[in-house]
Amino acid sequence: MSKTMTGARMVVQALIDQGVEVVFGYPGGAVLPIYDELFQQNQIKHVLVRHEQAAVHAAEGYARSTGKPGVALVTSGPGATNAVTGLTDALMDSIPIIVLTGQVPTFMIGSDAFQEADTVGITRPCTKHNWLVKDTEKLAATLHEAFHIALSGRPGPVLIDIPKDVQFATGTYTEARQVETHYNPQVKGDLAMITELAKAMETAKRPIFYTGGGVINSGPAASQLLRELVAATGFPITSTLMGLGAYPASGDNWLGMLGMHGLYEANMAMHDCDLMINIGARFDDRITGRIDAFSPRSKKAHIDIDASSINKVVHADFPILGDVAHVLEDLLNVWKARGRKTNTEGLAKWWGQIKEWRAVDCLKFTQQGKVIKPQYALQRLEALTKKHDRYICTEVGQHQMWAAQYLGFEDPNRWMTSGGLGTMGYGFPASIGVQMAHPDALVINVAGEASWLMNMQELGTAMQYRLPVKQFILNNERLGMVRQWQELLHGERYSSSWSESLPDFVKLAEAFGAKGILCSDPDTLDDAIMEMLTHKGPVLFDCLVEKHENCFPMIPSGKPHNEMLLGDASTKDAIQAGGAVLV
Amino acid sequence: MSPLKIKKGSTGHSAYDLRPSYSDTVERHTLAVLVENEPGVLARVIGLFAGRGYNIESLTVAEVDHQGHRSRITIVTTGTPQIIIQIKAQLGRIIDVHKVNDLTVEGPSVERELGLFKVAGKGEQRVEALRLADIFRANVVDSTLESFVFEITGTPEKIDAFADLMRPLGLQEVARTGVAALSRGAV
Numbered sequence: 059m060s061k062t063m064t065g066a067r068m069v070v071q072a073l074i075d076q077g078v079e080v081v082f083g084y085p086g087g088a089v090l091p092i093y094d095e096l097f098q099q100n101q102i103k104h105v106l107v108r109h110e111q112a113a114v115h116a117a118e119g120y121a122r123s124t125g126k127p128g129v130a131l132v133t134s135g136p137g138a139t140n141a142v143t144g145l146t147d148a149l150m151d152s153i154p155i156i157v158l159t160g161q162v163p164t165f166m167i168g169s170d171a172f173q174e175a176d177t178v179g180i181t182r183p184c185t186k187h188n189w190l191v192k193d194t195e196k197l198a199a200t201l202h203e204a205f206h207i208a209l210s211g212r213p214g215p216v217l218i219d220i221p222k223d224v225q226f227a228t229g230t231y232t233e234a235r236q237v238e239t240h241y242n243p244q245v246k247g248d249l250a251m252i253t254e255l256a257k258a259m260e261t262a263k264r265p266i267f268y269t270g271g272g273v274i275n276s277g278p279a280a281s282q283l284l285r286e287l288v289a290a291t292g293f294p295i296t297s298t299l300m301g302l303g304a305y306p307a308s309g310d311n312w313l314g315m316l317g318m319h320g321l322y323e324a325n326m327a328m329h330d331c332d333l334m335i336n337i338g339a340r341f342d343d344r345i346t347g348r349i350d351a352f353s354p355r356s357k358k359a360h361i362d363i364d365a366s367s368i369n370k371v372v373h374a375d376f377p378i379l380g381d382v383a384h385v386l387e388d389l390l391n392v393w394k395a396r397g398r399k400t401n402t403e404g405l406a407k408w409w410g411q412i413k414e415w416r417a418v419d420c421l422k423f424t425q426q427g428k429v430i431k432p433q434y435a436l437q438r439l440e441a442l443t444k445k446h447d448r449y450i451c452t453e454v455g456q457h458q459m460w461a462a463q464y465l466g467f468e469d470p471n472r473w474m475t476s477g478g479l480g481t482m483g484y485g486f487p488a489s490i491g492v493q494m495a496h497p498d499a500l501v502i503n504v505a506g507e508a509s510w511l512m513n514m515q516e517l518g519t520a521m522q523y524r525l526p527v528k529q530f531i532l533n534n535e536r537l538g539m540v541r542q543w544q545e546l547l548h549g550e551r552y553s554s555s556w557s558e559s560l561p562d563f564v565k566l567a568e569a570f571g572a573k574g575i576l577c578s579d580p581d582t583l584d585d586a587i588m589e590m591l592t593h594k595g596p597v598l599f600d601c602l603v604e605k606h607e608n609c610f611p612m613i614p615s616g617k618p619h620n621e622m623l624l625g626d627a628s629t630k631d632a633i634q635a636g637g638a639v640l641v
Numbered sequence: 642m643s644p645l646k647i648k649k650g651s652t653g654h655s656a657y658d659l660r661p662s663y664s665d666t667v668e669r670h671t672l673a674v675l676v677e678n679e680p681g682v683l684a685r686v687i688g689l690f691a692g693r694g695y696n697i698e699s700l701t702v703a704e705v706d707h708q709g710h711r712s713r714i715t716i717v718t719t720g721t722p723q724i725i726i727q728i729k730a731q732l733g734r735i736i737d738v739h740k741v742n743d744l745t746v747e748g749p750s751v752e753r754e755l756g757l758f759k760v761a762g763k764g765e766q767r768v769e770a771l772r773l774a775d776i777f778r779a780n781v782v783d784s785t786l787e788s789f790v791f792e793i794t795g796t797p798e799k800i801d802a803f804a805d806l807m808r809p810l811g812l813q814e815v816a817r818t819g820v821a822a823l824s825r826g827a828v
C-alpha cells in the first residue's frame with residue numbers, strides 16, 4: 059500500500075505525520091513547490107516571519123516552551139545563510155529544531171546558479187546533522203530520521219536541503235515506522251557508578267546540586283525527579299542560566315543561579331562544596347570562572363547524555379553517561395534502597411554557612427529618586443505577573459542577567475534565553491514562537507533596546523498573527539553589557555557602546571499598528587505595566603532606566619568564584635558577614 | 642566607583658583564557674573510525690579536527706564494505722591525554738560515525754603505509770639507490786635509464802628512514818598513502 063506523491067507533498071505529509079502544528083518560514087523560488095502544498099492544506103499553520111533568522115529563533119522558542127521540535131522553512135541561498143545564526147544558537151543550547159531549505163535543482167548544483175549556496179557545507183558545523191536530498195525516493199525517510207535525530211540523545215538542530223527538482227519529482231512516501239536508524243544514544247546510566255554517587259551523597263558534608271539545561275531537555279519527568287531528590291536529600295541546589303525553572307525558585311533549597319552573574323550564595327557554595335552533583339550542565343566558562351581555582355576541594359559527579367561533555371573541561375570523579383530522567387530515577391531508587399542516608403550533622407553546618415552567605419543579600423538595590431532602576435522594573439514586573447501563566451524570553455545583555463536574577467521560575471520550559479551563543483535579536487522572534495505554542499499565555503520578552511532592534515521587523519509578524527507578545531524593553535540607551543565591560547576592563551573608554559539615534563519606540567509600535575507605552579517614572583511604573591498586561595495585542599514597552607547601572611554580582615573573567623564582585627550592592631554587609639574574600 | 646581591583650585597560654582577564662595547563666605530554670594515537678559511506682562524512686571528520694584545533698598527522702579513507710556502505714577512516718593524531726579523549730568523544734558524536742577504535746590503547750596493532758619514491762641519478766648513485774631499495778625490500782615499479790620509481794610498504798618510520806636515505810641519491814618526488822592500521826589477532 060505504497061503512496062506515491064511529489065517531494066513537496068512528502069514534506070508536508072511528513073510534517074503532519076510528525077505532529078507538527080506550525081512552521082515558521084519565508085518563501086522564495088527554491089521552496090515554491092512546498093509553499094504550494096502548504097497552501098492546499100489546513101493542518102499545519104504557517105507563520106510568515108520578516109527575516110529568516112527570526113524563523114529559526116521562533117522555532118527555537120516554540121521548541122523550548124513545549125519540548126516539541128520547532129520547524130522552519132526557508133529558501134535557498136540568502137534564505138539559508140540567514141538561518142545560520144539560529145542554527146548555531148540551537149546547537150549551543152541543544153534545542154531540537156528542523157530547518158528545511160530549498161536548493162537549486164540537482165542538475166544546477168555547483169554551477170553558481172542564482173541563489174545557490176553550499177548550504178550543507180555552510181551549516182555542517184552548526185547543525186547536529188544535515189542532509190542534501192538528491193532523490194525524492196529518499197526524502198520522506200530523511201525527514202522522519204531528521205526528527206528522530208533532532209530529538210534523541212543531546213537534542214539539536216538539523217537541516218534538510220531539498221533541491222527544487224526533488225520537490226517536483228514523484229516518489230514513494232515512506233512512513234515514519236518504516237525508517238531504520240542506527241542512532242540510538244544510551245539513556246540508562248551505569249548502575250555501579252550511580253551507586254558510587256549515592257554512597258558519596260550519604261557522607262558528603264557540603265553537597266550541592268548544580269543543574270543545567272539538560273534537565274529541561276530531558277523532559278518534565280526529569281524536573282519532577284529532581285524536585286523529589288532535592289526534597290528527599292535536603293541538599294542545596296543551584297542552576298545555570300539554561301536550567302532555570304527545573305527546580306522552583308520558591309523552593310526551600312534554591313540558591314539561585316550560579317555563574318558570572320550568579321548569586322553570591324550559589325557561587326560560594328559551589329566553591330566550598332565537597333560534593334558537586336552536576337546534572338545536565340556542561341561546566342561552561344561562564345560557570346566555572348578560572349578552571350584551576352574552580353571548586354578546588356570537591357568530588358564531582360557529572361550526569362550528561364553527551365559523552366564529549368564529560369571530562370571536557372573539568373575532571374569527573376563520578377562520570378555518568380545517560381539521560382537525566384533515567385539517571386535520576388535510578389539514583390533516587392538506589393539512594394532510597396540504601397536507607398535514605400545523609401550526613402545530617404554536616405548538612406546542618408553547611409546550611410548554616412549558606413545562610414550567612416544568603417544574608418549578604420547580593421541582589422539588594424535601592425530604588426531612589428526619579429529614575430527607574432532596571433532591577434526595580436523587573437522586580438515590579440515579577441510582582442505583577444507572578445500569578446499569570448507566564449513565559450519569559452530575553453535578548454542578550456545586562457537585562458538578560460537581571461531577568462535571570464530578579465524573575466522567579468517555578469516550572470521548566472518557561473524561560474527562553476540564548477545562553478551558549480548569546481544572540482542579540484533572539485528574544486523577540488522566540489517570543490513569537492512561544493506565543494504560537496501557547497496562544498492564551500502571557501508571553502513577555504525582557505529586552506535591551508539594542509538587542510530588540512536587531513529583529514524589530516518581527517513586529518509585523520506579531521501584528522499579522524495577532525500575537526499579544528509583550529516586549530518589555532529596559533532602555534538604558536546603551537549597549538549596557540559592553541559598556542559595563544569597558545568601564546571595568548577598558549579604562550572607561552566607551553567605544554561605540556551607546557545607542558544613538560534610537561527610534562521613538564511608541565511611534566514605532568504605532569507605525570506597525572501595535573501599542574506603545576513609555577514609562578520613565580518609578581511612580582507610574584506599576585500602572586504602566588498593568589496597562590501592558592491588560593492590552594489584548596502586542597505591546598512595545600519602552601521602560602527608560604538608569605543608564606549606567608552595572609550588573610552585579612559579577613565574577614570577572616578569569617577569576618575564581620570566591621573573588622566575586624558585589625559592586626555597590628552589599629559590599630559593607632558582605633564584610634560584616636565575614637566575607638574577607640570580597641573586594 | 643570602579644569596584645574592580647583589575648588594572649585598568651588590562652586585557653589579561655579575557656573570558657576565553659581559562660584553560661589550566663593540562664599535562665602536556667603529547668601522545669600519538671591511531672584511530673580507526675568506521676563511518677557510513679555518505680557524501681560529506683569526510684568533511685564532517687576533517688571539519689571537526691579543523692574547527693576544534695586538533696592535529697591530523699595522517700588520514701586515509703576508503704570504502705571497506707561496499708554492501709554495508711561502510712568506509713574506514715584511519716587517523717593518526719597527536720595530543721595530550723585529555724585531548725585524545727575529547728577527539729574520540731567528539732568523533733563519536735557524528736551521526737554518520739558507527740564506531741571509533743583507539744588502536745594505540747586497545748592492544749597491539751599493525752600499522753602500514755605505502756610510499757612511492759621517484760629517484761633520478763646516474764652511475765654510482767643509481768646503483769646505491771637500487772642496493773638500498775633492495776635492503777628495504779622496496780620494489781621497482783618504473784624505471785628509465787635515469788630514474789626509478791620505488792614502491793615501499795612498512796611502518797611510517799621505515800618509510801621515513803627510506804626517504805632520508807634516498808634524499809642524497811636524487812630523490813625527486815614522494816607520494817605516501819598515510820597509515821592504514823588493524824588490531825592484531827582475531828576480533
Ligand SMILES: Cc1ncc(C[n+]2csc(CCOP(=O)(O)OP(=O)(O)O)c2C)c(N)n1
Nearest residue numbers: 455456457482506507508509536537538539
Ligand atoms: C548578535 C550579537 N552581537 C553582539 C553581541 C555582543 N553584545 C553582548 S551584550 C551587548 C549589548 C546589548 O545591549 P542591549 O540589548 O541594549 O542590552 P543591555 O546590556 O543594555 O541590557 C552586545 C553588543 C551579541 N551578544 N550578539
Ligand SMILES: [Mg+2]
Nearest residue numbers: 506507536538
Ligand atoms: Mg541597552
